[in-house]
Amino acid sequence: ASVAAALTASLAMGLGAAANLSVTFEAAGLGVTAVALEGIRQRRLPWRHALALTLPGLALAAALTLPPLRGAPASLFYVGLPTLGLSIYNLVDATLFAATAPNDLLAATARWAMAVAWGAVPALFALMVSAAALPRMRRPDAERLSRCHDLLSLCVGTLLVSLALMFTANAVGGLLFPQDRTGLPLIALFCLALGALTRAGLGPQDDRWAGRMLAVMMAALCVRQALQLQVQCYGIWRYDAGTRRLAGALVNWHETQPPGTTVRLAASWRLEPSLNFYRTMWGLDWLAPVTRGSERGAAGHFGAEGWSVCALEAADAHLVERLGLRPIGADLVSGAILAEPSS
Structure with missing residues (x-):
């Protein structure tokens, strides 16, 4: 393999590791193995190939990942x-x-x-x-x-x-x-x-x-x-497959409310990151930052804390009946439910 090919492979592995830290060990293993096999083939250590295959990708991955990960425990x-x-x-x-x-x-x-x-x-x-x-x-x-x-x-x-x-x-x-x-x-x-x-x-x-x-x-x-x-969902994240549709149902529901209504949404903890993502991406200024609710917390949210609507994943669907909620939207793939107090 040429030095140019090794450089290209190095940059590709560096980008891969930066895009998904899960492949960091495999990218490093691939680089080390490729250098070792080339050394066995040439019966000597190919220094130029080794440097071209390791340093550029390592520098690129470090430049892209170290700043945001600085101080991460x-x-x-x-x-x-x-x-x-x-x-x-x-x-x-x-x-x-x-x-x-x-x-x-x-x-x-x-x-x-x-x-x-x-x-x-x-x-x-x-x-x-x-x-x-x-x-x-x-x-x-x-x-x-x-x-x-x-x-x-x-x-x-x-x-x-x-x-x-x-x-x-x-x-x-x-x-x-x-x-x-x-x-x-x-x-x-x-x-x-x-x-x-x-x-x-x-x-x-x-x-x-x-x-x-x-x-x-x-x-x-x-x-x-x-x-x-x-292709409906990623297997281990089925609960999050319909959060976009749930956010769309929330927008439609808000259009039926009086103008200027600020919505406070309590959500199952696994739905909170995605709901806040759509809140930011869609510019939903009328939606307060979404917080994570539990069974006990959700009951309090609709009372003293004044929550107006709740997003529940399938595992929390039993709260609809227990808390006396009225469903206003649901997703068939994930089983998530959007509900409001019935009174």
Whole structure:
């Protein structure tokens, strides 16, 4: 690879890390692995490539992220799990059960598949590491195997370096291991490595039965993902899928109120950030800053504190009856409800 290509890749990784801190470890792992593989290929450390692949991206990511993160305590980075084992289980669960579709065949078999998949991940990763470490052999399909080996080595190396960095960050700074959305890069890398391993195992060699078994596994995973495909919402944030529509219903409701009416809105705590976002983006000057309400707080809001309307996520829908509210808007996807006092 040329120095220009390394520079472009470095800037792309820097932008990726700045846009989503979840990929920071994976971006660093990719850079380190790429330099190491290039060094193995050239039988010497490629200093120019190493500098071009690391320094520009690192400088760009630092320039974009350090100013807003200056002074941010470690307690703000609270999304994650305390152990790698729990992290693996969570990511397998997120892969197989990202959404529950009607007539979900895998869910109908209960979750015995989770135990199998969770146990298979370390075994498959060990197989990937072994395959990546094997020397390339001269065979009739050597060119195809070489490409698969390069991709497998890149993915496996990136995973190993990323995990090493995660363990270090956990031991030194108490940073948690990936969970759900923060583990998406690991899921992608693992599936890509599994695909490369599968492709390498489908050649005319004696052990091609192993490749066929992996191919069946990959096909089952693809079918599983197809069954879960939906574009209505992001699975773990279904509660927030209709907040824009809820804000629109609030605007329509306000138009029925006397001119100059200031609206005070109590909201379920998970809806508060999005509602305040639309309040600012749409310039809703008549809407007071949204605060987070609980069951006890909501009851007080409609009394002494004078709240005029309430936004409830699906988990808080029981408050409509308990507090004597009258629904004035609802979202079918998220189940969120906009309600006002009935009296």
